[in-house]
Amino acid sequence: xxxxxxxxxxxxxxxxxxxxxxxxxxxxxxxxxxxxxxxxxxxxxxxxxxxxxxxxxxxxxxxxxxxxxxxxxxxxxxxxxxxxxxxxxxxxxxxxxxxxxxxxxxxxxxxxxxxxxxxxxxxxxxxxxxxxxxxxxxxxxxxxxxxxxxxxxxxxxxxxxxxxxxxxxxxxxxxxxx
Amino acid sequence: xxxxxxxxxxxxxxxxxxxxxxxxxxxxxxxxxxxxxxxxxxxxxxxxxxxxxxxxxxxxxxxxxxxxxxxxxxxxxxxxxxxxxxxxxxxxxxxxxxxxxxxxxxxxxxxxxxxxxxxxxxxxxxxxxxxxxxxxxxxxxxxxxxxxxxxxxxxxxxxxxxxxxxxxxxxxxxxxxxxxxxxxxxxxxxxxxxxxxxxxxxxxxxxxxxxxxxxxxxxxxxxxxxxxxxxxxxxxxxxxxxxxxxxxxxxxxxxxxxxxxxxxxxxxxxxxxxxxxxxxxxxxxxxxxxxxxxxxxxxxxxxxxxxxxxxxxxxxxxxxxxxxxxxxxxxxxxxxxxxxxxxxxxxxxxxxxxxxxxxxxxxxxxxxxxxxxxxxxxxxxxxxxxxxxxxxxxxxxxxxxxxxxxxxxxxxxxxxxxxxxxxxxxxxxxxxxxxxxxxxxxxxxxxxxxxxxxxxxxxxxxxxxxxxxxx
Numbered sequence: 001x002x003x004x005x006x007x008x009x010x011x012x013x014x015x016x017x018x019x020x021x022x023x024x025x026x027x028x029x030x031x032x033x034x035x036x037x038x039x040x041x042x043x044x045x046x047x048x049x050x051x052x053x054x055x056x057x058x059x060x061x062x063x064x065x066x067x068x069x070x071x072x073x074x075x076x077x078x079x080x081x082x083x084x085x086x087x088x089x090x091x092x093x094x095x096x097x098x099x100x101x102x103x104x105x106x107x108x109x110x111x112x113x114x115x116x117x118x119x120x121x122x123x124x125x126x127x128x129x130x131x132x133x134x135x136x137x138x139x140x141x142x143x144x145x146x147x148x149x150x151x152x153x154x155x156x157x158x159x160x161x162x163x164x165x166x167x168x169x170x171x172x173x174x175x176x177x178x
Numbered sequence: 179x180x181x182x183x184x185x186x187x188x189x190x191x192x193x194x195x196x197x198x199x200x201x202x203x204x205x206x207x208x209x210x211x212x213x214x215x216x217x218x219x220x221x222x223x224x225x226x227x228x229x230x231x232x233x234x235x236x237x238x239x240x241x242x243x244x245x246x247x248x249x250x251x252x253x254x255x256x257x258x259x260x261x262x263x264x265x266x267x268x269x270x271x272x273x274x275x276x277x278x279x280x281x282x283x284x285x286x287x288x289x290x291x292x293x294x295x296x297x298x299x300x301x302x303x304x305x306x307x308x309x310x311x312x313x314x315x316x317x318x319x320x321x322x323x324x325x326x327x328x329x330x331x332x333x334x335x336x337x338x339x340x341x342x343x344x345x346x347x348x349x350x351x352x353x354x355x356x357x358x359x360x361x362x363x364x365x366x367x368x369x370x371x372x373x374x375x376x377x378x379x380x381x382x383x384x385x386x387x388x389x390x391x392x393x394x395x396x397x398x399x400x401x402x403x404x405x406x407x408x409x410x411x412x413x414x415x416x417x418x419x420x421x422x423x424x425x426x427x428x429x430x431x432x433x434x435x436x437x438x439x440x441x442x443x444x445x446x447x448x449x450x451x452x453x454x455x456x457x458x459x460x461x462x463x464x465x466x467x468x469x470x471x472x473x474x475x476x477x478x479x480x481x482x483x484x485x486x487x488x489x490x491x492x493x494x495x496x497x498x499x500x501x502x503x504x505x506x507x508x509x510x511x512x513x514x515x516x517x518x519x520x521x522x523x524x525x526x527x528x529x530x531x532x533x534x535x536x537x538x539x540x541x542x543x544x545x546x547x548x549x550x551x552x553x554x555x556x557x558x559x560x561x562x563x564x565x566x567x568x569x570x571x572x573x574x575x576x577x578x579x580x581x582x583x584x585x586x587x588x589x590x591x592x593x594x595x596x597x598x599x600x601x602x603x604x605x606x607x608x609x610x611x612x613x614x615x616x617x618x619x620x621x622x623x624x625x626x627x628x629x630x631x632x633x634x635x636x637x638x639x640x641x642x643x644x645x646x647x648x649x
Contacts, residue, residue: 052553056285056378065285070377073553074544078499082412082548086555091407094558167285168523169382172561174553 007111007119020110020120023155028103031177036084045156050075052162094175102127116149137171191577193218200625207586214387215571220519226628227487228253230345232354234489234513235259238338239374245288251515258282262303269330269342270305301327337366347633356431356638357604364471365481368462371532376543380526382552386564388522391514395482395490397427397437397616405559413500414555417479427616429606431639433623435616436483449479453495454507455538470602486623488514498548508546520568588613
């Protein structure tokens with residue numbers, strides 16, 4: 001994890017802030033439109049650590065209840081690439097026909113870690129319906145991202161931890177990207 | 179297949195109607211679909227199955243220290259599974275004896291006591307009432323011993339797996355497990371270290387009936403070829419579909435079924451011991467189990483099974499990333515918690531042999547998480563058909579049409595599966611795995627439990643040995 005205490009907050013209105021926001025919006029657009037391979041190949045670093053920790057209800061003294069080493073998703077580039085490849089087969093029933101999905105990204109906070117690294121914290125709400133569902137499946141959470149410039153100057157995601165606001169997940173699968 | 183005569187009434191099917199339909203249809207491999215959605219039958223299941231059977235609650239490694247507790251479920255109800263100061267495990271109904279308020283407010287933790295947030299009645303980790311504010315003024319003279327937390331009627335463990343039952347007339351756990359215990363030995367007892375769970379369980383709710391999970395894990399190997407076909411295309415599982423159908427279906431004892439993927443001959447290449455790493459396999463021995471059990475484990479590529487009603491076990495070689503990691507042995511244990519006729523809460527644990535290295539545990543965990551979890555390449559597809567089984571189960575049309583589900587694979591004259599006479603273990607055994615007797619065994623015991631009067635138990639063994647009783 002990047003130590004935010006040594007990072008400088010980047011204020012809205014600055015060029016760097018706008019670049020981070022645009023990156024998040026571009027990512028959401030790719031994911032909402034089923035462009036998973038572009039998402040993987042353009043935006044994700046080969047060094048990616050992508051995690052969705054398991055959460056329990058615990059007493060206040062024990063914190064927010066996130067498990068240290070237990071997850072719902074704990075992914076590397078290889079396992080993310082495997083997911084993308086799976087969804088490209090003709091037998092990925094969980095998302096074929098696909099859900100209707102929308103990523104809402106708000107409360108964006110950007111920290112400048114060093115010349116080529118940003119830490120970006122955002123609130124995330126995902127709205128999803130499958131088949132003829134009228135009641136959406138919702139995921140709410142906070143994403144802690146680290147974006148790093150590659151040798152061509154493009155920002156890529158090297159670290160993402162998604163802190164969900166649920167202990168029991170109320171959806172039939174996690175065949176989506178957060 | 180035949181259908182029963184269409185119903186001509188204006189009222190919904192009752193549990194009695196469905197039980198009669200099951201009794202009539204089962205000998206011909208037919209099951210009324212209403213079992214998967216009818217409200218009345220669900221209510222009866224909570225009493226007749228979850229109110230009586232031994233149900234799985236957790237593993238001893240989750241509450242290793244004195245005062246450790248986890249909050250778990252029997253049927254829809256919360257129970258605290260707690261290790262007391264003497265190290266004994268108690269299963270306590272999570273309701274204060276004063277007003278019925280929940281006393282355990284976290285999913286897990288370590289404590290010396292449970293205090294009700296309403297009036298402060300306080301219980302120790304044995305469930306005994308130890309006090310309340312201004313005790314003498316309020317309750318002086320009242321008998322504390324009669325006002326402890328209610329507890330499960332019986333609690334017992336097998337290979338560290340903690341079970342409890344609410345029924346004082348239930349037979350002891352090992353008698354209830356019957357022939358299944360022999361098979362649990364060869365999954366959990368391969369060395370003196372035994373297993374531990376890797377972290378707290380995943381929990382997720384899907385819009386399906388709980389029996390879809392129990393039914394599938396009783397030995398539905400045939401669905402892999404269609405529903406899970408993607409896993410071969412991405413290299414997640416090393417045994418091709420047709421080869422993987424080779425192996426044994428075992429009705430271990432009434433209600434409990436399992437299935438082994440096993441090559442026809444010993445010299446065929448492929449995973450042994452569920453794909454566990456070689457240096458772990460070197461520690462396996464027959465000190466706690468028989469040579470026969472060790473040999474079956476050695477030849478097994480996959481073990482999958484269900485302990486009636488809702489506890490399932492799966493061991494097999496998997497990978498979440500076939501390009502970078504070869505498949506390795508994954509062990510998952512899970513419960514299918516009833517959460518209404520149309521919902522099931524899945525609790526999913528990963529487990530590993532305690533003497534595996536940290537790196538091996540980490541690899542097994544990641545391989546399991548990427549395949550048999552709600553975000554895993556195998557499991558994410560299972561919920562698609564299960565949710566529509568539930569929809570058909572609630573369907574008025576299905577009821578009016580007398581619609582029954584087909585469980586006839588492997589019955590006499592259907593398919594190639596045949597009974598096996600030479601088998602060293604308990605139960606009724608078929609080779610190869612093109613058969614659904616394992617599921618009919620689940621529903622036959624289900625029928626027995628649903629029809630049993632309080633205090634009565636259906637037969638817990640097949641009696642005359644292999645070949646009798648179950649078809």
